[in-house]
Amino acid sequence: MHDLMVMTTICSFFLTIAFIFLRPNVNEAIPASVGALFVLLSGSVSLSDLGSITETISGAAITIIATIVMAIVLESFGFFYWAAEILARKARGSGIRLFWLTNLFCFLMTLFVNNDGSILITTPILLMLLKNMGLKNHQKLPYLISGAIIATASSAPIGVSNIVNLIALKIVHMSLYMHTAMMFVPASLGLVLLSVLLYLTFYKTLPKKVPTAAHGFMPGSHPLKDVYQSKNRNKFMRNVLIFVFCVRVSLFVASYVGFPVSLMAVIGSSVLLAWRWFHLKITPLDMLKKTPWYILIFAFGMYVIIYGLNNIGLTDYLIKLLHPIVTGSLLNASVMMGALLTVLSNVFNNHPALMVGTLTLTHMGLDPVTLKISYLASVIGSDMGSLLLPIGTLATLMWMHIVRKGGVKISWLQYLRVTIIAIPITVIVTLALLSFWVSWLF
16 A cells, blocks of 8 residues: 555656646646645645645745736736837847846846746747847847746745745745845856856857837737826836835845735735726736636645655655765755756756755754755756756746747757756856855855
C-alpha cells in the first residue's frame, strides 16, 4: 500500500509537469488540480494537511491577485497605450535607445505588478509597438526576447513580484522587508549585468534606426478616450502611477511593522477600483470575470503535490545530499543552492523547484544566516537561472504562446542562443554578490 502511495505521488508530479510543458496553451490550473486530486487519493497528503497548505499559500495568492487587479485597472485607464506611445517617442528613431527603454519598461512593470502580469502586459504592448513601427520579424526578436527575460528575472529583487517567492517566504518565516534588504542590491546588479549581456548578444542584429511615427495606439472606442486625448492626460497618468507606487511601498512598510501584506494589497487595489469607478463609471463587478482566479487553484494544486512529495521522503533525501554542501561558507551555500535550483527549475519548472528547495532548507537545522542566504540563492536560481530554457517558468511559457499568437515565430534554438551565455554568467555573478552583500550586512 505504501509503495502504491509513493508511486502515485511521484507519477502525479511528473505527469503534471509534463502536461504543463507540452500543452502551455492549456490553463495550468487544470493539470495542477488533477495531479493534486490523485495525490490526495493516494493518501500522501491528508485532509488535515490541507489546512496548513491553505494557510501557507493564501496570503501570497491574495497579494498577487490584488496586484493583478491593479494592473487590470491600469489597463482600463489606458495606461499601457500611453506607455507604448512614450516608448516610441522617447526612442527618437534609435533602435538601440528603444532596446534599453523596453528593458527598463519590462523591469518597472514587474516591480509594479508581478512577473506573470508583466509578461501578459508588456508582450502585447511590444508586439503592438513593433508592428506599428513596421519592423520585420527578425528585427522584433531582440526586443521581445530581452523584454521577456528582463520581465521575468526582475521578480528576484523584491519577493512581492512572484507568487512562488511569497509562498517560499512564508515557509522560511522571512519578512518581505528582510527579503528586500538582503536581495535588492545583489539582484539589481545582476539585472544590470544581464541587460548588458543581452545588449552585447543582440548588438549586431539590433536595427540602428526605427520609424519615429508611432501613434494612434488607443482605440477610438476606449471609455477614457476623451481624457486620454486631453492636455491633462500626462498629469492623470502620472497621478495613477504615483498611487500604484505608493501602494507597492506600503507593502514593505506593512511587512516591517507586522501588518498583513495581503490586507494592505487588497486595500490598495480597492482604492484604485473606486478611483476607476469614479472616473469611468465602471463598477468593480467586471473584476470577477477579468481576474485570473485560476492562479489560486494552480498555486494550491502545485503545493499539494509538493507537500505529498515531502511526506513520502523527498526532502529527507535532499537533506542528506545538500547538508554538507550548504554548511561550509556563505559563498559555498549561495553558489551551490543557486546552481541546484537553476538545474531543477529548467527540468521541472521553477514553481515546484523552489517549493521543494525551500521545504528542504527548513528541515536542515541551519543557522539563521545560512538559512536566509540559501533561500535567497534558491530564489536567484528559480527567478533568473530558470530562464535558461523557455520551459523554466510559467511566465516564459505564456510569453512563447503570446508571441506565437502575435504572428512572431521564436524557436527554442533562437532563444537558447541568447540565454546559453547570458544566464549562467548572470546567475554565478549574482550568487557571488549575494554572499558578499549578506556577509557585509551581518
